[in-house]
Amino acid sequence: MGSTRVLGLSKAFHSHSSLCNRTRVFPRNPTVVLRAFASTLSPPSKAVVYEQHGPPDQVTRIIDLPPVELKEKDVCVKMLAAPINPSDINRIEGCVYPVRPPVPAIGGYEGVGEIQAVGSAVKDFSLGDWVIPSPPSFGTWQTYIVKEESVWHKINKNVPMEYAATVTVNPLSALRMLEDFVQLNPGDAIVQNGATSIVGQCIIQLARIRGIHSINIIRDRVGSEEVKEKLKKLGADVVYTESQLEVKNVKGLLGDLPEPALGFNCVGGNPASFVLKFLRQGGTMVTYGGMAKKPVTVSTSSFIFKDLALRGFWLQKWMSLERAKECRVMIDNLLGLVCDGKFKYELELVPFHDFSVALDKALGKLGSQPKQVLKF
Numbered sequence: 190m191g192s193t194r195v196l197g198l199s200k201a202f203h204s205h206s207s208l209c210n211r212t213r214v215f216p217r218n219p220t221v222v223l224r225a226f227a228s229t230l231s232p233p234s235k236a237v238v239y240e241q242h243g244p245p246d247q248v249t250r251i252i253d254l255p256p257v258e259l260k261e262k263d264v265c266v267k268m269l270a271a272p273i274n275p276s277d278i279n280r281i282e283g284c285v286y287p288v289r290p291p292v293p294a295i296g297g298y299e300g301v302g303e304i305q306a307v308g309s310a311v312k313d314f315s316l317g318d319w320v321i322p323s324p325p326s327f328g329t330w331q332t333y334i335v336k337e338e339s340v341w342h343k344i345n346k347n348v349p350m351e352y353a354a355t356v357t358v359n360p361l362s363a364l365r366m367l368e369d370f371v372q373l374n375p376g377d378a379i380v381q382n383g384a385t386s387i388v389g390q391c392i393i394q395l396a397r398i399r400g401i402h403s404i405n406i407i408r409d410r411v412g413s414e415e416v417k418e419k420l421k422k423l424g425a426d427v428v429y430t431e432s433q434l435e436v437k438n439v440k441g442l443l444g445d446l447p448e449p450a451l452g453f454n455c456v457g458g459n460p461a462s463f464v465l466k467f468l469r470q471g472g473t474m475v476t477y478g479g480m481a482k483k484p485v486t487v488s489t490s491s492f493i494f495k496d497l498a499l500r501g502f503w504l505q506k507w508m509s510l511e512r513a514k515e516c517r518v519m520i521d522n523l524l525g526l527v528c529d530g531k532f533k534y535e536l537e538l539v540p541f542h543d544f545s546v547a548l549d550k551a552l553g554k555l556g557s558q559p560k561q562v563l564k565f
């Protein structure tokens with residue numbers, strides 16, 4: 190029995206050693222380990238791992254990982270919270286995502302944690318500081334992470350942990366997409382589908398802060414009026430369900446709002462066509478997600494007579510290392526807006542031990558749900 194346990198753990202360690210960027214040390218002699226543990230080893234960690242790509246609810250499991258040795262520039266972070274984003278799911282599925290960690294891998298890409306221990310040469314962090322990986326890095330769905338200090342960005346501890354955990358992937362994308370494609374001025378308008386997503390909620394609020402109107406498209410659902418009201422409270426000018434847009438003259442719905450010069454598409458299929466229909470002559474649609482897993486189709490006439498431009502955005506590519514400093518400033522600004530009560534979105538904190546429930550919700554198995562954020 191004893192040797193089976195040792196073999197099992199050893200095997201887990203062996204098969205998952207590439208999961209961590211520092212070598213996990215298998216505790217052969219408990220006495221030695223206890224002494225070393227105080228100064229150089231992280232606590233053992235629990236992690237969501239997948240050894241092959243496939244449906245996330247079938248290929249992921251929670252395993253125990255042994256302690257990791259801290260090098261002199263390493264920081265050991267006790268994770269507090271990490272979201273389940275659509276891209277995390279895509280990476281596990283493995284088919285579409287161009288950059289993903291080699292398997293076996295630990296899930297998750299962004300999150301927030303508290304400094305638990307630091308290596309002997311670490312000067313800029315103290316125990317108890319809150320940090321996020323910035324740029325984000327793979328493997329945030331685990332209770333303890335050991336990575337070099339340069340990976341971590343210290344943030345304000347007054348921010349609710351669920352916002353600190355989710356500030357990079359979606360809010361930063363919303364911010365960049367509003368800035369980088371079309372020069373918008375106060376009084377202009379944008380149009381977007383997937384308006385209930387975190388990116389969508391962020392676009393509404395960041396646009397409103399800049400005096401830009403937003404035209405929003407959501408899926409039909411029971412309780413759509415309630416959802417529309419929620420988005421309007423965030424600053425949405427108008428919100429339409431897809432079925433409301435099955436009309437000949439979509440622009441007739443604009444009323445006093447200007448025709449938008451910029452549109453955002455994270456769905457594909459018909460909802461992408463609705464975005465295109467709203468756009469003005471020479472307008473641009475930026476595709477950044479494909480939630481419906483359907484292609485974007487564009488009529489020939491909208492190219493010829495409207496001269497529309499189709500662009501794409503991918504945050505992971507945008508966040509090159511040269512932009513690391515710039516990104517951290519933007520993140521601090523976004524978290525500042527949260528602290529000032531000017532920026533919010535719907536989240537649900539879920540205990541880590543309920544990972545499978547959170548995953549089912551994130552996979553859409555239980556209908557529309559708020560963003561799932563694991564609380565460790």
Ligand SMILES: NC(=O)c1ccc[n+]([C@@H]2O[C@H](COP(=O)([O-])OP(=O)(O)OC[C@H]3O[C@@H](n4cnc5c(N)ncnc54)[C@H](OP(=O)(O)O)[C@@H]3O)[C@@H](O)[C@H]2O)c1
Nearest residue numbers: 275362385386387388408455477478480481502503504557
């Ligand atoms: N390119 C980039 O760099 C980048 C960066 C960040 C995010 N993204 C992408 O942006 C999108 C939104 O991410 P998020 O984290 O903000 O989303 P989220 O908060 O997790 O919300 C999911 C959104 O997808 C919608 N949705 C789910 N299944 C759908 C389906 N089958 N058809 C149509 N809509 C569906 C949901 O609508 P309901 O409310 O109706 O359920 C909700 O609006 C994702 O595609 C994500 O990959 C891309």
